[in-house]
Amino acid sequence: MREAHAADVAGREASTPAAAARDAARTSSYAPTDRTVPTRARERATYDHETVHAILDAGYVCHLGFVRDGAPVVLPTLYGRVGDRLYVHGSTGSRPLRMAGASGEQTEPGLPVCVTVTHVDGLVLAKSAFHHSINYRCVVVHGTAHQVLDPDEKSAALDALVDHVLPGRAADSRPGNAKELAATAVLRLDLREVSAKMRTGGPHDEPEDLALPYWSGVLPVAPVYGTPIPSDDLVPGTPQPAYLTPTGDSPC
């Protein structure tokens, strides 16, 4: 399963980041750094804003990594993107939020984090076990997160979170009041040290394996929405919003 590991989106010590950074300056891309240039499968890495933003905008659950007592912690949470900022959801009592500092000032040391968003697009089945792989799109963001305290920024961030989950929903629900905003914590992470990585296409078997009788190819996979289940306490006659039946490519 040589190709399956996206687990090599990491740094290296070489001259390529500098060259790539020069390229980035000429285009609309994030400048690669030591830790955003993969050690392996570099051809799968990309830094352009359009690709990175499209992958981020296609999701709503990220995996937030931080360090606690020297050990890593990885937790799923909701996120939203507003321009070149990522907002991550938490509660005022949760550990990463407390660790990010209470004041929310940029002068606070903040919390070093890694935020990763992954979409699985297909299972790549080769004739050999070794060449099995996954088609995926992934963005990894490194940086320091700070608490958002400005009420307007926090409100916009929470709208972005809700609209990431279901576009159009933020405007179609009762906005948070002052008490609710105070009880919700939001972390801000600037999109600066960012890379995307992806794999597409079919399996790449060894020539000597091609005559083997095993099936090979790609099994597409995608999240699909089911039939909405209304609350028991729905006001009778409430219409079902159009955004509950998202259109788009479905593998079904």
Add this chain to the structure above:
Amino acid sequence: MREAHAADVAGREASTPAAAARDAARTSSYAPTDRTVPTRARERATYDHETVHAILDAGYVCHLGFVRDGAPVVLPTLYGRVGDRLYVHGSTGSRPLRMAGASGEQTEPGLPVCVTVTHVDGLVLAKSAFHHSINYRCVVVHGTAHQVLDPDEKSAALDALVDHVLPGRAADSRPGNAKELAATAVLRLDLREVSAKMRTGGPHDEPEDLALPYWSGVLPVAPVYGTPIPSDDLVPGTPQPAYLTPTGDSPC
């Protein structure tokens, strides 16, 4: 969005872990520790083997967290479970594998990791933005990962990885040879410090919001497999295996 954050699966300093550990000794459960007892929504946390294993067995992509130069790194990668061990895929050249130590001996310090597996089951839409949430199942594993060097254990681990992706596939592909096994690295992580967390059910709106005209309820979501795409180089007449059309509940 008070309920949406699974981002509080973390430790705390209190007496409950000891009491919970005593409970665990009487049942088939992982003993809770400071870092597997959540700071919030404790009623959503569980430690029993059956629940933890079912969540792990329902997936194949985890998010692997480790610490590099004091900063967190979170990467998606494939995993498989064999009994009370989790195996995580990598390549011999990738950073986390190198950091885990070359010899694979338990005497090596190994690599402190956090492995998180998350399934999103539904979008929970409340009348108020604040009470929006996600239905999910999540397992967080803390521990120290070691490289697997024993060829038999490595081979079994890679079979488990392939069968996690698609049950039955490992036996229906050409097994890895010595060269391929040597080029593939596998990390082993004992399931000891483990917790599961989940949310199910509909939204919980405030009583004063119930008369609002917004739609509320749950939009189920699940990964769905599409039509298999055979390789161009498939041997003509190769039948399509039954495991390519997984049965089970589909939200479609």
